[in-house]
Amino acid sequence: MLEGVTVIDFSHYLPGPFASLRLADLGAEVIKIEPKTGDMMRSLAEECVFYANNAGKKSIALDLKNAQDLQTAKQLIRKADVIIESFRPGVMRRLGLSYEDIRTINETVIYCSISGFGQQSEHSLLGSHDLNYMAITGVLAQLKDQEGRPVHPAITFADLIGSIHAVEQIIAALYHRERTGKGTYIDLSLVDGLLSLMMNHFVIEHDTGRKNGIDVLAGTIVSYHLYETKDGRYVSLAALEKKFWENFCHAVGKPEWISFHYSPTKEDNPIFQEIKCLFATKTLQEWTELSQTVDCCLAPVLETDEAKALFANASYRKMIHMTDGRIEVATRYDETLLQKRKKAPALDEHGDLLRKGSDE
Numbered sequence: 082m083l084e085g086v087t088v089i090d091f092s093h094y095l096p097g098p099f100a101s102l103r104l105a106d107l108g109a110e111v112i113k114i115e116p117k118t119g120d121m122m123r124s125l126a127e128e129c130v131f132y133a134n135n136a137g138k139k140s141i142a143l144d145l146k147n148a149q150d151l152q153t154a155k156q157l158i159r160k161a162d163v164i165i166e167s168f169r170p171g172v173m174r175r176l177g178l179s180y181e182d183i184r185t186i187n188e189t190v191i192y193c194s195i196s197g198f199g200q201q202s203e204h205s206l207l208g209s210h211d212l213n214y215m216a217i218t219g220v221l222a223q224l225k226d227q228e229g230r231p232v233h234p235a236i237t238f239a240d241l242i243g244s245i246h247a248v249e250q251i252i253a254a255l256y257h258r259e260r261t262g263k264g265t266y267i268d269l270s271l272v273d274g275l276l277s278l279m280m281n282h283f284v285i286e287h288d289t290g291r292k293n294g295i296d297v298l299a300g301t302i303v304s305y306h307l308y309e310t311k312d313g314r315y316v317s318l319a320a321l322e323k324k325f326w327e328n329f330c331h332a333v334g335k336p337e338w339i340s341f342h343y344s345p346t347k348e349d350n351p352i353f354q355e356i357k358c359l360f361a362t363k364t365l366q367e368w369t370e371l372s373q374t375v376d377c378c379l380a381p382v383l384e385t386d387e388a389k390a391l392f393a394n395a396s397y398r399k400m401i402h403m404t405d406g407r408i409e410v411a412t413r414y415d416e417t418l419l420q421k422r423k424k425a426p427a428l429d430e431h432g433d434l435l436r437k438g439s440d441e
Contacts, residue, residue: 142429314365
């Protein structure tokens with residue numbers, strides 16, 4: 082879909098690289114400009130995250146403070162459709178690579194700056210990471226244990242959601258250029274994406290004072306809750322509609338529970354205690370088997386290795402592709418992904434080719 086679109090990616094770590102990976106999976110050519118020491122993510126997590134987020138890209142190593150290397154970067158930019166950068170606000174300007182600088186050599190470019198708090202806010206120059214963005218937007222307060230303490234997530238929501246937000250705006254800007262012939266500057270804050278996800282929570286709190294969104298979706302009723310199994314695992318029951326709850330009650334031989342569809346998950350509620358005891362009588366595997374035969378919105382809480390195996394199986398949408406020790410996770414449904422995606426590049430792997438091309 083994006084064949085013929087060239088993306089120059091100056092970003093490090095996650096938000097920019099995950100965004101340009103998604104563009105690459107849509108057919109764009111992505112040229113990754115790295116410092117001589119490489120993207121900082123190359124040295125973290127045994128390089129796994131780097132390889133996952135930079136598949137299918139070309140790498141050229143440049144010292145942007147060196148006049149000749151800077152000129153090479155500008156020559157590549159002349160032919161680019163999209164630029165992605167994630168430095169602190171002001172860095173690209175000091176390098177002579179700001180949007181205003183680039184417009185003089187590529188008037189129709191789409192230029193996306195990804196930062197924590199945007200380019201012009203009071204907090205623009207503050208150092209922050211994913212956990213900080215989740216904390217300040219109210220997202221972290223939605224993830225609490227039974228004692229009301231926020232739970233430290235093991236996934237970087239702000240980075241990943243911000244990446245998807247960036248791709249959405251870049252594609253919209255490409256469409257705008259098709260209609261008008263004009264380029265666009267995108268000032269994207271990672272906070273923006275999280276705040277947009279909190280829309281329902283903010284509106285509900287503003288109008289009602291309730292701070293945790295839609296009550297029935299927050300684990301407050303017996304038909305929409307997480308339950309522990311006999312073997313210490315967990316299942317998710319989300320029988321919110323009456324028909325699903327009735328199916329569940331009949332399947333477990335408890336038709337008398339049907340009238341308690343919205344019964345509260347309070348410890349002094351005998352129905353809640355009965356349901357917890359029921360789930361504790363069977364293992365995760367037994368409940369999983371029931372979930373596959375009864376239409377009641379019941380699903381196991383899977384660990385990473387289990388979910389990987391499930392979605393690498395052709396019986397589900399094949400979003401995970403594995404062969405000969407290689408694993409690729411799709412950014413969209415694509416059965417041919419593994420054949421099309423090339424492995425992440427070595428540092429400066431395409432440097433000679435790109436330097437030669439930039440001189441032409």
